[in-house]
Amino acid sequence: MNKVAFMTLGCKVNQDETESMMDLFKKSGYQVVDFDDKSDIYVINTCTVTQVGSKKSRQMIRRAHRLNPDALIVVTGCYSQTASEEVAKIPGVRLIVGNDQKHNIVKLSEEALNKRKDEKPKILVSQRHELTEFHSLPIATNRQRHRATLKIQEGCDNFCTYCIVPYARGPIRSKPLKDVVEDCKQLVKEGYREIVLTGIHLGSYGKDLSESLSLADVVNSLSELSDLKRLRLSSIEPTDFSVELLTAIKNSNNICNHFHVPLQNGCDKILDLMGRKYNTAYYEKVIETLRSLKKDVAITTDIMVGFPGETEEDFNKTLEFVQKIQFSGIHVFKYSPREGTPASSFPNQVPNSIKDKRSDILTKKALELKQQFNQLFLGKEVDVLFEKAVDDQIEGHTTNYIVVQAYGRKELLGSILPVELLEIRGESVFGRIKGEFNGR
Ligand code: 5AD
Ligand code: SF4
Numbered sequence: 001m002n003k004v005a006f007m008t009l010g011c012k013v014n015q016d017e018t019e020s021m022m023d024l025f026k027k028s029g030y031q032v033v034d035f036d037d038k039s040d041i042y043v044i045n046t047c048t049v050t051q052v053g054s055k056k057s058r059q060m061i062r063r064a065h066r067l068n069p070d071a072l073i074v075v076t077g078c079y080s081q082t083a084s085e086e087v088a089k090i091p092g093v094r095l096i097v098g099n100d101q102k103h104n105i106v107k108l109s110e111e112a113l114n115k116r117k118d119e120k121p122k123i124l125v126s127q128r129h130e131l132t133e134f135h136s137l138p139i140a141t142n143r144q145r146h147r148a149t150l151k152i153q154e155g156c157d158n159f160c161t162y163c164i165v166p167y168a169r170g171p172i173r174s175k176p177l178k179d180v181v182e183d184c185k186q187l188v189k190e191g192y193r194e195i196v197l198t199g200i201h202l203g204s205y206g207k208d209l210s211e212s213l214s215l216a217d218v219v220n221s222l223s224e225l226s227d228l229k230r231l232r233l234s235s236i237e238p239t240d241f242s243v244e245l246l247t248a249i250k251n252s253n254n255i256c257n258h259f260h261v262p263l264q265n266g267c268d269k270i271l272d273l274m275g276r277k278y279n280t281a282y283y284e285k286v287i288e289t290l291r292s293l294k295k296d297v298a299i300t301t302d303i304m305v306g307f308p309g310e311t312e313e314d315f316n317k318t319l320e321f322v323q324k325i326q327f328s329g330i331h332v333f334k335y336s337p338r339e340g341t342p343a344s345s346f347p348n349q350v351p352n353s354i355k356d357k358r359s360d361i362l363t364k365k366a367l368e369l370k371q372q373f374n375q376l377f378l379g380k381e382v383d384v385l386f387e388k389a390v391d392d393q394i395e396g397h398t399t400n401y402i403v404v405q406a407y408g409r410k411e412l413l414g415s416i417l418p419v420e421l422l423e424i425r426g427e428s429v430f431g432r433i434k435g436e437f438n439g440r
Contacts, residue, residue: 010047203240
């Protein structure tokens with residue numbers, strides 16, 4: 001049996017696409033092995049959102065070549081999409097599969113296996129304007145996370161001044177609504193109680209399909225699936241909360257009271273330089289509305305520090321705004337100049353040492369706010385979907401995305417159970433499952 005090994009870098013969408021590619025290889029009779037094992041094929045699903053993403057991607061390609069110099073090395077994902085020539089020069093690389101060809105990866109790999117090793121690497125990467133279709137990868141069925149993710153949208157047309165993603169993922173394309181509903185029905189039938197809808201710019205869903213179709217229609221349609229207990233939206237831009245979407249959220253009986261709304265910066269001057277199309281006052285209004293629609297709503301976000309021109313005073317505005325909004329989770333990013341994006345040639349680039357300092361301060365603040373949020377639920381009973389075993393405990397999420405750990409049998413994984421929250425433990429909360437023995 002031929003062996004194949006995978007390494008994924010970057011976002012949820014990439015992780016998901018790796019799982020689907022794994023399934024495609026398994027269905028064709030391959031054995032999936034650990035990345036550190038000797039394999040016949042190595043697939044590296046790369047990321048390039050920051051320089052660190054690209055660097056780690058290169059390291060993984062080199063590691064695969066060291067593990068087995070005779071192996072077929074296949075590189076896919078955003079780094080190879082935007083820098084295919086650079087990737088093709090790394091020793092061992094024989095095939096580069098563009099993001100929109102991931103569904104053909106087995107066939108393409110087998111063609112490459114039949115070629116001589118010293119042939120020039122084959123590059124199958126389309127230009128942005130050629131990326132016109134939404135190619136569905138099969139839903140992976142080997143997941144052990146009890147929480148399925150489903151990509152329903154691809155690409156971004158926003159071109160924020162710092163971001164390389166619109167170049168790597170192409171223009172917006174959506175999965176037809178009837179396919180989304182069919183996939184969700186299938187997942188529910190397989191026993192999934194929570195589905196996370198993902199996309200590169202999820203809030204743009206439907207625009208390419210019809211003028212009147214939007215994410216609101218997805219939320220409305222999925223609200224009718226009675227066995228789907230939780231529907232989560234992975235990330236929604238502040239400007240995408242239309243009246244229709246807000247109404248759908250209000251009326252939905254399964255949408256989670258958790259929204260990830262990328263802020264990027266808490267200073268209006270920087271938001272403007274970033275090419276974001278809102279200011280902090282607008283953002284605050286959106287969050288107020290969300291809080292008025294759903295009880296105990298959790299708001300999480302992405303924030304970038306060290307954008308060109310960000311002064312100490314600007315950064316303090318971000319800190320103040322973060323405190324005001326009371327985020328329950330913040331992904332902190334250090335601005336990384338990406339070649340070809342406008343911001344990489346902006347004046348007043350911020351030194352790395354200052355980016356590090358601001359990132360540390362904001363990360364500390366993020367933990368403090370998360371603990372404050374979690375504290376609100378101590379002594380209360382919440383529903384937790386248990387997803388994985390951690391040492392002798394099991395772990396899962398509440399609808400408002402609190403990570404909860406408790407003593408419980410592995411058979412409880414995949415169930416939604418009532419839990420009394422007892423104690424803050426770092427980023428998560430320890431609790432007792434009702435009716436379960438609370439100890440070893
Ligand atoms: N540098 C740092 N972070 C970035 N992101 C996007 N582009 C860059 C960049 N050039 C972050 C944004 C986005 C997240 C997915 O990645 O915060 O929300
Ligand atoms: Fe990048 Fe902005 Fe598009 Fe998000 S909305 S992928 S940050 S360009």
